[in-house]
Structures are given as structure tokens and as C-alpha cells.
Amino acid sequence: MKRTRLSVLGAALAACSLLLAGCGGGAAEGGAGSVTEQMLAMPPVDDTAGLVIDGEQVADAELLEAARGDKLVWFTGSGSESAELTADRFTEETGVEVEVTRMPSSKLNERVLSEAGAGRLSAGVVTITDPLLAEGLAEQGVYVPYTEMPTHDVLAGTENVTWADGAFYTSYYSAYAFAYNSRAVAEADVPASWNDLLDPKWKGRMGVVNAGAGGTVQGLAAFQEQVMGGDYWAGLAAQGPRFFDTTSVQLEALARGEIEIATAGFNSTYGAQKSGAPIKLVVPQEGVSGTFNMQGLTSAGQQSPAAKLFMNWTWSKAGQQFAAAQGFIGARTDIEQVPTGEYRLPKADDATFVVYTPEEAEQHGADVVRRWNETFGFNG
Structure with a gap:
């Protein structure tokens, strides 16, 4: 019809x-x-x-x-x-x-x-x-x-x-991980973990969406602190990342090679890859963050x-x-999580999937954004 x-x-x-x-x-x-x-x-x-x-x-x-x-x-x-x-x-x-x-x-x-x-x-x-x-x-x-x-x-x-x-x-849940420009990054240099993003070779070559831009990136910031440790933000900030207010503009910059690595929403980034952009995603070893x-x-x-x-x-x-x-x-955990093209995301009940709950957003969201801004020296 x-x-x-x-x-x-x-x-x-x-x-x-x-x-x-x-x-x-x-x-x-x-x-x-x-x-x-x-x-x-x-x-x-x-x-x-x-x-x-x-x-x-x-x-x-x-x-x-x-x-x-x-x-x-x-x-x-x-x-x-x-x-x-x-x-x-x-x-x-x-x-x-x-x-x-x-x-x-x-x-x-x-x-x-x-x-x-x-x-x-x-x-x-x-x-x-x-x-x-x-x-x-x-x-x-x-x-x-x-x-x-x-x-x-x-x-x-x-x-x-x-x-x-x-x-x-x-x-269903939105998943957040990171991606890279497949033309600019050699296969031998492709990062496999969140810790790999702290390698000095990525200094000045990375893009992030600021934590106050929305719930998904706020959830990502909370995930990084919770899973990777309290000093992870400082390590990422030391890389001198370029800040973005929206994921769409960040993706355009990544596709053009203006940045080579970017924290990224899985669905939107996969859509860009399917549309022909030279972008590939990574499902990090330590897991991915999720929002509702x-x-x-x-x-x-x-x-x-x-x-x-x-x-x-x-x-x-x-x-x-x-x-x-x-x-x-x-959202259902009683059925298989089918692959997203070449990628396999965790199921909602897997330990490597860390969801940012409504309670966390309500109780701690403003504090997460405030402290992230201080750590990264971001003034909005």
C-alpha cells in the first residue's frame, strides 16, 4: 500500500x-x-x-x-x-x-x-x-x-x-561508541578500545560532542567515568579534541577528514557509512553506553x-x-540481537552494555555536564 x-x-x-x-x-x-x-x-x-x-x-x-x-x-x-x-x-x-x-x-x-x-x-x-x-x-x-x-x-x-x-x-536503546575515517586512519592504527583513544598519536585529531548537547552524550560521559575510571575525562581532554554541538556536524567533519576519530552514535554513524561516507565504527572491548x-x-x-x-x-x-x-x-532480551552490517552490538542485558537510566539523568545529569565542562575547559 x-x-x-x-x-x-x-x-x-x-x-x-x-x-x-x-x-x-x-x-x-x-x-x-x-x-x-x-x-x-x-x-x-x-x-x-x-x-x-x-x-x-x-x-x-x-x-x-x-x-x-x-x-x-x-x-x-x-x-x-x-x-x-x-x-x-x-x-x-x-x-x-x-x-x-x-x-x-x-x-x-x-x-x-x-x-x-x-x-x-x-x-x-x-x-x-x-x-x-x-x-x-x-x-x-x-x-x-x-x-x-x-x-x-x-x-x-x-x-x-x-x-x-x-x-x-x-x-530500543541508542548505542554510543566511536568511529574513524577509514581513508585517514591506517588499518594498523585502528583503535580497539576506549583506552586506545588516549594514545598521544590522536592528539588534535579527535572530535567529541559536548556532554551538555543531549541525553546520549551525557550518558556517554557518565559511562566513561563509571567504566573507564575517574581520570578518563582528563586523559581525553589532554588530547585537545575539537568540540561539536551536534552529532550531524561532527559526522560531516569526520567524513571530510577534518577529524580522524570521533565518539559517535552508532545508528546515525552506520547510516552515514551505508550512504558512502568513508567512516567505520568500533565496538570497544570495554563496552558501549546506551540511552533510552x-x-x-x-x-x-x-x-x-x-x-x-x-x-x-x-x-x-x-x-x-x-x-x-x-x-x-x-529492548527485548529473549531474542537474538542481529548484527548491524559487519558489527555486532551487545544485547541489552549484556554486561558490556551500560544504559544511562532516567533516575541517573534526573539526579546526576546536571552535575555530570558541569564537571565535564570543567575538565575539558568547555564554555559552551
Whole structure:
């Protein structure tokens, strides 16, 4: 079925064009099938009596029929490319049309609350990358309890997944590690661990996003201090890194060779690599940091079969594994974490995955940013 395409696709293509222009060209990986199939083979889909994907029940016949006569209106704080890919894959597997609105989580939160306050909320599902904002949406009645997913019992028994009695859930986690310019860094010099970034040869050749720029980089700073030790920041600061306010600008600089090593969000960086940028990622020996992506059904979504089907699909085996194929870490730990291309990220319950919890963000976030700024001499 046709899916509504909004400006999110144009933004994703523009970002890819900028990266390719900066690094001298390149092409996305080719092959048969859709873009999503090149990332992860389509699972078996049986819709003869409801919707069964890869042997797992996603919807009964009544919900599936109603959803195919409906349209999903999805507001998301995920990256543009990820939002587009996820919507495409959902349509391919379910036959349900999607209308995507994508913007940064803080602005998304403002819009959702404004629409809800005026009684004009259009989004049936909202995905947001800040757990504290998600809590606020639940408190304001924007998120409403939804416990009808076939996987609900699995989610309820998994740590850090079900929140506010089912008003919202962890859909998947963003992972943060580091990357390098594959044209500028010789294979023999590729770092394998966080400690390798402290080698003097990287002095003046590294880029970092400042810890106050958002929850993912704040979580990374907390991870570095917790896992690598209290003096790790000082060692990294001594390398004289170049500071960035956004990951997108940092990625452009890495692709152009203006920096050679960069701390990096896995999903967005993998997307740049797939688009032809000369960038490769590293899954460090000591582990990766993680932050939450939260998702909930809205008060408007209670009347939308398509929204309910999307909720079911997100936590199905198919939905979780497609998120993993993009470079996220699935919330479900009872299924395999499929590789992200050539990379294998840890599962959410692995010791090498350290998630930055909402409690840590609320209680210690401001202090983490303040001390990071002091250590790095960053004035914002």
C-alpha cells in the first residue's frame, strides 16, 4: 500500500548528499530488493488469519483488517533516516500506510503538548528520546496505558522496558561508541578500545560532542567515568579534541577528514557509512553506553487500529530485529540481537552494555555536564 512521505525523506537525502560531497563521492550498497531488505532480509509474513511475522503473532484478523483501513500518524524524535526506514519496513510487513513527523525530542514534546492542550492531537504513537519528557507525557495524559501487545508479558518481565503501568515502553536503546575515517586512519592504527583513544598519536585529531548537547552524550560521559575510571575525562581532554554541538556536524567533519576519530552514535554513524561516507565504527572491548528511546500510544491513538498495530509490531521479533539492523539495541532480551552490517552490538542485558537510566539523568545529569565542562575547559 502507498505510504505518505513527508519532508523527512528529503532531509535524509540532503544529509547523505552533504556527506558524499564532503568525502568525494561513493554509492549506497546495491543489491536486489528494497533498501530495508538490503539491511535485513524480510521475514516470513502470513496474513491469512491475522498477522503472523516470523512465526510470531502480531495482530488478530480484526485488528489487522481495521488497521489496513486506517493510517498510522507517527511523531518521532528518532533520526530522519531511521524514521523513514522504520516506517517503510512497517508498511512492507503490514500493508499499513504511515505518515511521519520527525523533529528533535524537545520540539516534538512542545508540539505534542500544544496539540493535546488544544484538543487537536493527531499523533497516534509518539516516540521520544528523553525519558524525562516521556514521563511528562504520561503525567499529562498524552500517553495512555496500552497492554494489549502480544508481547506484553515478555516486556513486563524485562528490566527497564515497561513504565508508568504500561503508559509507555522502551522501544530500543541508542548505542554510543566511536568511529574513524577509514581513508585517514591506517588499518594498523585502528583503535580497539576506549583506552586506545588516549594514545598521544590522536592528539588534535579527535572530535567529541559536548556532554551538555543531549541525553546520549551525557550518558556517554557518565559511562566513561563509571567504566573507564575517574581520570578518563582528563586523559581525553589532554588530547585537545575539537568540540561539536551536534552529532550531524561532527559526522560531516569526520567524513571530510577534518577529524580522524570521533565518539559517535552508532545508528546515525552506520547510516552515514551505508550512504558512502568513508567512516567505520568500533565496538570497544570495554563496552558501549546506551540511552533510552521511549514510545507510547496516545489518547488519540486509542481510536486508531493502525497505531495499535504499530505498537504491537515495534516489540515483535520482526520490529526489534529491524531496529537492531539499523544500529540500535533491542529492548527485548529473549531474542537474538542481529548484527548491524559487519558489527555486532551487545544485547541489552549484556554486561558490556551500560544504559544511562532516567533516575541517573534526573539526579546526576546536571552535575555530570558541569564537571565535564570543567575538565575539558568547555564554555559552551
